Amino acid sequence: MIARERLNQLKDKFGSAILRADLPSDRQLFVWVQPEAVKELCRHIFRDLDARYVISIGADDRPFSGKFIVAHDFAFDTDHVLCSLLAQLPGDEPKIESISGVVPAANWAEREMRDLVGIESVGHPYPKRLVLPDGWPEDVHPLRKDVPWNHVPPEFKEGASFEFEKTPEGCTVVPFGPFHPTLDEPAHFRLYVEGEMVRGCEYRGFMAHRGIEKLAESVMSYNDIPVLAERICGICGCVHSVAYTQAVEAAAALRPPPRAEYIRTILLEMERLHSHLLWVGLACHIVGFDTLFMQAFRIREPVMWMAEKITGNRKTYGLCVVGGVRWDITPELKAELNQTLNKLQAEWEPLVGAVSRDKNIQKRTRGVGVADRNVVKNAGAVGPVARAAGVDIDCRRDHPYAAYDRVDFRVITATGCDVWSRVVVRMKEVFESIAIIRQCLEKMEPGPLQLEIKDELPVGRIGLSSVEAPRGESHHFVITGENNRPRRWRVRAPTYQNLQAVPAMIRDQQIADMTISLGSIDPCFSCTDRMETIELRSGERKTWPQKELLALSQGKK
């Protein structure tokens, strides 16, 4: 009972500050604490107990308890425990001491909490607006329950512009984005450049918000959300859909049938396969080796075809419902999938050889975009970025879900901390994924695909779920609710934390290496930008006002 041990450790040190604790299983620990003690507790957990910071969540619980809820999630990876530190704040003036001073990785999460839920983090080192559009009024917080999902405040100022920080002395500004050939999605880095060297940057993102969390909390129902969740990201969609359903299942204490767990595992690994193949291709493209880019995409295509055969679509699988999966893998599909894997492995080996022997790629990636252990810890970076820095974390092993506890695989790590190490980690992980799928196909036994749910899901329970996406850990937090939908659903995509490591990665590097450094975290801005309530925020408002853009895009004048 390692979770209980951890709880006792906290109790010994903080006794009276801990109000109550829930241990729904040996894997999850919920500790309700007094708000005043949150900062010290977080420091203790993050520094002394060396837990990994996951995310902070703000929730409006006023219609139910009259309070706001703040949760700071941590992961004890070696103990296989996910821990959530919860505090209730008064409904009229929600304020809590900022933890960003002791846990730097909480920087964005706390700013987002202020923007969207209106919970002030007192003493935040950089309390700039993060998520809301520039013209949005200060006192409207879209994720509060009294704000309708389609509310556009009348005070919204369309022409408001973003205020950048002052440029450091001696530096020139080079804008990178919002639209840049190496990025598929909008994000803006304002680089401070001294000669060829990048000395710092300011990030401005969240330009493509879609209001997904608000929509789920106010309009959709439990089994609709998996379909919405897989549209959070264009590459790791299945990951989000599985993470959401697992969080609901954890909250409602449901366990999907074993065959469903195997099928989830298989499709998650197929997603990792095509994502890694795509990424290696794109990385080669960024450094200018387009032949490998073409080859990687050619090898990747059969995986997409296979996904289409199993689920009916190349990318949006529509796989999960609460309590199971919707598509079965028939014996014919199993045979075909095995063949595809054999072919993939045979083709992937020479490609790995070509990449690892190519001097140009090595010159462009070795010693570039360095994020060492310290950066990883402080930014909360996950996935290949962490593993390439020798931080041995992988949710598939550390917080096993679906059928990962029944298959054997290695967690690939490297020690270079640079882009090259990330290339190596990803290339080797492809072989592990192939092995995992083979084992699953072997071990899978016939059985039901969905759990029959006879009763309404319980209300007000909390569920956590971490799923290892190709880019790192994707963490979902769910509070179950009335009307067949969750009260609060918080998505933390891996890029959310990894992006916070980018400023450290690109500092004092050549500006030409910026693209591959950023590319090496496999940034996925649509995951990160998933919530807001207004559709469009144009970066070029001075020449194209939003109204005109809208009219233009709809073909109406």
Add this chain to the structure above:
Amino acid sequence: MPEGFRGRPVFDGNKCVGCGGCANNCPARSILIFDVCQELRILQYVGGRCTYCGRCAEVCPEKAITMSREFETSTNDIGDAQQRMELFMSTCQRCGRCFKDESALEKLKLTGYRFDDLQNQRWIFGAGAYQENQPAVKDIFIEMDW
């Protein structure tokens, strides 16, 4: 195209019993129901933002919905994407109200009950996703001899 490919859903009016399960389970809220009178129920599929997820076909107790292989469905007339069924609901001889398949509906309730109808379409399609002056759904004109 593989066998299980999910394209545009096709509705079969001969099989449909009008239980409304598809409307209650559509994540895109693309299937709407409207009761004109006691015996006549309209089921309208508004294809505009259907994601072809296939939930409707999955929950349909009568298998009246099939996922076709049509996917090239772009059009500049929103009416092209729509399908409409006018369903005559048989009434109970004793109480005069419409039959509904009790067991199927009960089951559907548990997998996600919600009722979308055409009267709420402005609410469903409001707020920027569709403009106010743009018809989200072609208005229904039904000749009735009242």
